Amino acid sequence: MAKQNTVFKDAFNRCLVLLETSSALASEPELGNTLGVSRTTVRAILTRLEEIGLIEWSKRRKVVLRKPVAADYFPTEETDSLSEIIERSFMRRILAGGAEPGMQINELELAREIGTGTTSVREFLIRFSRFGLIEKRPNSHWVLKGFTPEFALELTEVREMFELRSAAAFAHLQDDHPAWAELDSIAALHREILADVDNRYREFSELDERFHLLVHRASRNRFIIDFYDIIAIVFHYHYQWNKTNARQRNARAMEEHLVYIEALKSRDPARIEDACRRHLKSARETLLQSTN
Amino acid sequence: MAKQNTVFKDAFNRCLVLLETSSALASEPELGNTLGVSRTTVRAILTRLEEIGLIEWSKRRKVVLRKPVAADYFPTEETDSLSEIIERSFMRRILAGGAEPGMQINELELAREIGTGTTSVREFLIRFSRFGLIEKRPNSHWVLKGFTPEFALELTEVREMFELRSAAAFAHLQDDHPAWAELDSIAALHREILADVDNRYREFSELDERFHLLVHRASRNRFIIDFYDIIAIVFHYHYQWNKTNARQRNARAMEEHLVYIEALKSRDPARIEDACRRHLKSARETLLQSTN
């Protein structure tokens, strides 16, 4: 295969979701916009919808014949892009276990294990190297530096610098800046989840990312915002594979977030700094506990 | 061609330099160590040295027959690795002119212009993207964000945070830490160059990088140290293509460095911060002047 058609499959599935509720389909360019794909892909989707008898399609006329059923969807395994698959597979290896710092990483071996070509693995490793967990020996292998306490400390040191500055910048956003509305919506979601924390504590991971990214954005500095990718990926996988005390940890973090959010809304620099520091301190401790 | 033999050619040239002074050759593993290449490459070098009649070689016996002459060397164009060629060629395009922010970057076109395959260009762009000057639209082209004043300001904002912290950390290095000796050697070189600044001001670029990298290293934080790559590459090409007032600018920067170095040696936090801030301020202004 030269290229996976995951863009098509994923967009197709999302199109089926649209059809669940709506009984009509927009024009090709409009659909492309909605699904975030090109018209070429839209036409491939329409062609398939017609093939499986979901619609009748002739030029502008698109008649929905029936509601989609489970069997119409592509299996979710087939809708992940190759880079997502490689990332997950790689992160599992290095965060979830058995990967000693100093270990060599072999492109060919990794590619075979994941069932993909070497080019994709290589490109993934290059992209991933900016996270500071691996390093290349030119003309030779990659070296795993490992998810060690040093890594966690270096990461959080920079994070603290960046987030304190971003939080301070947040206080100076215009009153009508959309970030304030987003902040309220995030706060509301926190309260909702906390009210039913036993069942919904797993939603914290995504919320956490949304909140901190919003704060970092206030810096209006691409390097600070981009750096948040590293935090996000580390915490994302960390939450996924380190479940000890998850409910309790998440509840505590959400309480801290709410204090932090109130501080931001007060625009009082000292209060913001205090709330931010407190939260970052406990985030650092959480992360440190899971290093090897 | 599957792979350029630039490693071989470059190591071969460096081996000739060794032969200029020395009249004997060490064992294969030792030579490999000296040149930083594998024994496979060392043997390829020895084979060629024999072919062009520079040595006689039989097992452990290596007899140098004559001194190398200019014609023995590979031309320098052939010793640059592909990624260096791509980097230079790309930086010239975006820093030296005619590249508007928002412009699309076409992998195939770039590859053709540089005379290389698309894979190498792609990998370069991925590596380069961490510098914040370009951005990828998935399944589509790259977008040039451009060497704009915003870029320069965002870059220097982070740089200032990092360097102030690193400089402060420098003051706490052990007395016997090798960085102190390196600092002295850097200071001496500054004085040397300043004494003959009209002829030697071009050496500043390299010296600047050496000095600031030394300071950043004191942070012992991989993210801070890695970030210095961005500064280094930007300033490197900036010095190369923006020659207006170069002599004067460099002289001023060197004076500032000397004050900064003295401050570091005093280990007085306030004095360090002051010297560091002054220098960073003028570095920022220099950079800003050359943005478009």
Next chain:
DNA sequence: GATCTGTCTATTGTAGATAAAAGACAGAAG
């Protein structure tokens, strides 16, 4: 005349192949 569709072209994402370079191992030489 604005927006749509049919058709065509250009570009990206990925696999597979191959030369260069690294590196492993056994036997030779000190």
Next chain:
DNA sequence: CTTCTGTCTTTTATCTACAATAGACAGATC
């Protein structure tokens, strides 16, 4: 018994090819 060389295998760096996807343009439809 340590270090070297001869030989062989493994891995990386790079090219080329090709399907998926994006995107451009002209004529059709509202």
